[in-house]
Amino acid sequence: MKINLKVIKKRKLYLGISVAMVLISLISLFTIKLNLGVDFKGGELIQLKYNQKIDQNAVNNALNSLVGQIPQMKAKRVQFSDTDNTVIIRTEQMSGSQKAKIMSELNQKTGKYEVVKNETVGAVIGKELTANAFQALIIGSILIIIYITVRFEFIYAVAGIVALIHDVIISFGVITMLRYEIDTPFIAAILTILGYSINDTIVVFDRIRENIKKNRSGRNKVTMSFGEVIEKSINQVFTRSIYTSLTTLFSVIVLLILGGDTLKTFSMTLFVGMLVGTYSSVFVASPLVYIMKKGKDEPKAKDTIKDSGKTVNGYDEKDKVLV
Template sequence: ELPPDYARGFEGGNLVVVEADSIPPVDELEARVREAGVGIVEATKEASNRLAVNLPYMGVEAKAAEKLKGELVEAFPDREIEIRRTETVGPKIGEELKNRTWAAIVISIFGILIYISWRFEFKFAVGAIIALIHDVVITVGIFSILDKEISLAIIAALLTIVGYSLNDTIVVFDRIRENFSLRRKESYGAMVNISINESLSRTIITSLTTLIVVLFLFFMGGEVIHDFAFALLVGIIVGTYSSVYVASPILIEWQDRIAGRQKK
């Protein structure tokens, strides 16, 4: 089992920004601080002489900063080390933020269910929602496998993926609905297949265009938005195929079950 690795804002913890005349290698710093018993430490280089260090929750900011500085001075006595900034998120606040975030995603999915049921039919809504859940689960799963943090930026990326995938799905659904009224003699499966083929070029062109932009963000956007761009990359690829190969087959399965009941 690989649970998501939540960022400090969700789990609670201390962020301490350290400045030194000569920054030690990040891996060495993390290892030395862990050995001192501070706990799991993650350091990110912000500048040539500045590090942002994430620590487990230690209470007030001053206590965390003081403890970290003491360990660093002991580990690297030849360097001048100063604490430039500290931030603290308590475990209760982090847990509340995490719950509210996932609640926002669930509420948005239910809102989509209601809207598509009203705009199309309930079976279309079910297909769209299953496709969206599929997209979110796959993206979060890949982040868990790669041990990447789920931060507020990644939640924003997940909501963006939901919107993007839904747009693709609705384009296909709209063509299915249109062909359903025009091709009464076709079987439902054949009609869905025709609709997918008619909208496939639009889906591919739109996805490729978006993918090119996100690739630029991924490779040239810098470390700050690297994970955000990676989440979008995964989501666009997964969302593109789910609108065709997940949402649409659910409609066919739904219709076949209805037809089977009517025959009985």
């Protein structure tokens, strides 16, 4: 089946959809209070070490049985380490009696253990984690800009970063609207989305570059405009992008269904981010490259293929950018 998405011809429509999604996400971020997890707003951290192999189901059941008595247990996060038989429990701030109740319940239902840590994580640590998260995003973005600039052009790097910002804002907005908890797994999911989305975008850029070279190798040197090259490239890689995305999304859906509350934010962020990332790599990054390239090259462009002010493929004369 021949695909013709007309991404450049309909760029205003596709970019308009993206702008609308970004605006809705930004409105939600500014109007809905973020549901910050313990990692960012502070709380309790309890680390226990067992003498025997941990029965994870027993620990989870014991903690879940306390939700009715201790409301803070609803937002708990539990991490297990099989290598040293330790359990780390993170909750919102609790009283001494509530923590004692947790210890007693675990002792009765899961066996003997040693308390390695029993401390309150202050909001200062939460702020430090927030700063580190933003730092990781900035460093990652800078490295991506350098890589794409070296491999392609700076214009491609700008388009790629704008597409990534688009993906992050929309993912953040959806998680905010769903009132999911913002925690360190959420940051991990965002960083994963950056890598996934830019990989998809680079596949498209690589095909564009390949077709530009082919376009210049003909006898007449240039046979297609830049817009036509982009559309041809996208049509060639679109099916591959969809199949790759679906394969990954199936795994994420399984994680979303079976992962439980602990992985809920992580898996949902990945799900939304991968959907949006697939969209942006085709319908955002490529049109942006065309718009910026057109603006840069327009004064020098001369169309050698004319037909009443249009190219033979139906592009307006003013949209003609040779490559």
